Amino acid sequence: MLLSQLAQASDSLPPLAQVDASPAQGERIFVAREAGHCVLCHQVQGLDAPFQGNLGPDLSGVGSRLSAGQIRLRIVDAARLNPDTIMPPYYRSEGLTQVAAAYHGRTVLSAEQIEHLVAWLATLEQPDG
Amino acid sequence: MTRWLPTLLLTLAPAAVADTRSFVDRPDLPAEAVQSGSAFLTAETRALQADDFANPGYLWVERGRELFGSGEKACSSCHQADTLAGAAAHYPQYDAAAGALLNLEARINRCRQSHQALPPLAYEAEELLALTAYVATLSQGQAITVAIGGAAAPYFQQGRAYYFQRRGQLNLACNQCHDDHWGKQLRGDTISQGQPNAWPAYRLEWQTFGSLHRRIRDCDAGVRAEPQASGSEIYTSLELYLAWRARGLSLESPGIRR
Numbered sequence: 001m002l003l004s005q006l007a008q009a010s011d012s013l014p015p016l017a018q019v020d021a022s023p024a025q026g027e028r029i030f031v032a033r034e035a036g037h038c039v040l041c042h043q044v045q046g047l048d049a050p051f052q053g054n055l056g057p058d059l060s061g062v063g064s065r066l067s068a069g070q071i072r073l074r075i076v077d078a079a080r081l082n083p084d085t086i087m088p089p090y091y092r093s094e095g096l097t098q099v100a101a102a103y104h105g106r107t108v109l110s111a112e113q114i115e116h117l118v119a120w121l122a123t124l125e126q127p128d129g
Numbered sequence: 130m131t132r133w134l135p136t137l138l139l140t141l142a143p144a145a146v147a148d149t150r151s152f153v154d155r156p157d158l159p160a161e162a163v164q165s166g167s168a169f170l171t172a173e174t175r176a177l178q179a180d181d182f183a184n185p186g187y188l189w190v191e192r193g194r195e196l197f198g199s200g201e202k203a204c205s206s207c208h209q210a211d212t213l214a215g216a217a218a219h220y221p222q223y224d225a226a227a228g229a230l231l232n233l234e235a236r237i238n239r240c241r242q243s244h245q246a247l248p249p250l251a252y253e254a255e256e257l258l259a260l261t262a263y264v265a266t267l268s269q270g271q272a273i274t275v276a277i278g279g280a281a282a283p284y285f286q287q288g289r290a291y292y293f294q295r296r297g298q299l300n301l302a303c304n305q306c307h308d309d310h311w312g313k314q315l316r317g318d319t320i321s322q323g324q325p326n327a328w329p330a331y332r333l334e335w336q337t338f339g340s341l342h343r344r345i346r347d348c349d350a351g352v353r354a355e356p357q358a359s360g361s362e363i364y365t366s367l368e369l370y371l372a373w374r375a376r377g378l379s380l381e382s383p384g385i386r387r
Contacts (some may be wrong), residue, residue: 039316040315040316041315050317051314051316051317052314052316053313053314053315053316054313054314055306055310055313055314055315055320079300084152086301086305086306086309086310088298088299088300088301088352089300092300093298096295096296096297096298096300097294097295097296097297097354098296098297098349098354098355099296099297099298099353099354099355100297100298100350100353100354100355100356101355102353103297103298103353106298108298108299108353
């Protein structure tokens, strides 16, 4: 294995679950308060959601910049890339402090939800101009 | 190739290591950047807070004024209200007799027990909120200034460590929003600096008046962490750190906050 391949491997993750990933479901998870609610911090141009946040990067066209595996890793636990990141880990239940009882041992999103989300984000292409 | 392996393993290792580390080595919010939460409200909410007749917080202040002057041994039998002007701007404060760090609520409860032969009030009780609001209002416009040296120092360090510690299922520390990203948008809301100078305050989301500790509990719950008890030493220590961080801001209680 070449070094560059290893570096790439550490920057991305294979699918978390065998699931017929649906971009439409992913878009709903991105917006819904009771699911990912990613719009709290991120914007996507053309998305039907008012008042999109700007705490995190603008994700318009993210599918042109990152592979599905790279997007997945950033959702699962972005701290693996940047230990100081404000991005919460959406698929991690270990090594956390003072977690409320209701969330003990649970991840924010399920593997299936993350696969839908990745499928949708990977479809976002850089807008023209 | 083999000689690369140890380096590679080191490079990849952080993926497996918990990053619940504290940011306590990070710098504090610089004093020149400090802004009251009022700066992050809509103009309407700011106007509501500034209007003593419209600000619902004054219902608690007025109730507190009555309580202050009533009872067998009233607060006012020892304290002329004007002698308490400025007092609230210097809390939390280490109290040698109590051997503990006291915030305003705890100070009032100590007085009840030591000087008034009254039982302490429950932390979020309306009467305690009212008395706290009244005493805080006597310091309105005064600059927040707290002592963090001497016996207060360990509490200050503990509070600061809490502020910089990642916690909860969302793995967030206070500083990540309130030092690093204030002014940014969380959907329709602008992230404030988390300043304590308007508390106790009327919170629109609660549709009632409440303590700073209740507000902090909501922040902890928001990152899906188990909140600490209101009135606990850890929250009082955090309150001391927040008051020091807010140094120079005017006390605004009764504030109105989202």
